[in-house]
Amino acid sequence: MHLGQLAQITIYPVKSSAGLNLTQTQIEPRGLRFDRRWMIVAAATGHFLSARETPQLLQLLVQPSEQGLHLQAPGLDLQVATPAPDGQRQVSVWDDELSARLADSETNNRLSDWLGQAVQLVYMAPENQRAIDPRYATAAAQSVSFADGYPILLLSAASLSELNRRLLEKGRGALSMARFRPNLVVDTALAAHAEDAWKRIQIGAAEFAVVKPCVRCVLTTIDPDTLQREPDNEPLKTLIEYRRSPKGVTFGMNLIPLNQAELALGMSVVRLA
Incomplete structure (x- = not known):
């Protein structure tokens, strides 16, 4: 039909x-392709940040590629390279816990300054699995x-x-x-x-x-x-x-x-x- x-x-x-x-x-x-492969998490816990509690995220304009991201927002303009596989951390999305690749410290410092809280950017690579x-x-x-x-x-x-x-x-x-x-x-x-x-x-x-x-x-x-x-x-x-x-x-x-x-x-x- x-x-x-x-x-x-x-x-x-x-x-x-x-x-x-x-x-x-x-x-x-x-x-x-490229949909929600990246996520910002609280640096201390690895728990995801959402626009529900942090509406500022809705201002974040993102251009993705295989090499990484270009992030733009008021007060932010940042190129981010896709992280290497050797830098991983535990993160959580609702009740799911998994490993994800951690972005470089410069990126995380810039995002922390922009959001006014300690955060980290993580990437879901092929080796990072989260089940439906x-x-x-x-x-x-x-x-x-x-x-x-x-x-x-x-x-x-x-x-x-x-x-x-x-x-x-x-x-x-x-x-x-x-x-x-x-x-x-x-x-x-x-x-x-x-x-x-x-x-x-x-x-x-x-x-x-x-x-x-x-x-x-x-x-x-x-x-x-x-x-x-x-x-x-x-x-x-x-x-x-x-x-x-x-x-x-x-x-x-x-x-x-x-x-x-x-x-x-x-x-x-x-x-x-």
């Missing part, structure tokens, strides 16, 4: 950084990047349009897709949240299992332009009215890639199951 076209491809090279929109990319086992929750994995030993839990987040444009319709009825302004940080946006003529029912889709030659709704958190209430939290808790307040589930407020679907292939804007999106 034809669903629509791929309308947006976005990666977040450093966890909680600003999104980088692409016209094409490569699907890899852990998700989109086995309750939702489609095969043994599937890995995920530093994303919250799953390799790819998909959202339909129709779903955002429905939310914005409800917000406008309340006298609120419309929100951009950036507020919800998807990797893939599908433009479809189907009803809002049609993606809830998809089990398996194909985009070009790439196939994906649609495994779990995305439970939304307070990050959606932070304006990525002003870094301020909405005082009335929108859009969660409105989403609760029609998107509440036993596990929380859901908006978008988590995907696991089933093969490696190219993706490009405008590709047809087909429902396989």
Whole structure:
């Protein structure tokens, strides 16, 4: 069944950084190439920093390459080389603990000064493994990047349009897709949240299992332009009215890639199951 076209491809090279929109990319086992392969952690504990508590991360513009990163933000302009395999440290993402390569001390000092706290930048290399929750994995030993839990987040444009319709009825302004940080946006003529029912889709030659709704958190209430939290808790307040589930407020679907292939804007999106 034809669903629509791929309308947006976005990666977040450093966890909680600003999104980088692409016209094409490569699907890899852990998700989109360069997506959330880097992460900023507390120097003392190795626990990840999130824009939920550190909204300043949303200002971080990142250009990734195989050689490293170019980081830019107000008060920061930094070239970072991909760390060597011999410099590793333990890090944690939610309940997951793993080793990751540690960036050089100059990078970590600059980032610490920028954020006003002692932090370190780490890189997930091929030898660093983090397993997908086995309750939702489609095969043994599937890995995920530093994303919250799953390799790819998909959202339909129709779903955002429905939310914005409800917000406008309340006298609120419309929100951009950036507020919800998807990797893939599908433009479809189907009803809002049609993606809830998809089990398996194909985009070009790439196939994906649609495994779990995305439970939304307070990050959606932070304006990525002003870094301020909405005082009335929108859009969660409105989403609760029609998107509440036993596990929380859901908006978008988590995907696991089933093969490696190219993706490009405008590709047809087909429902396989």
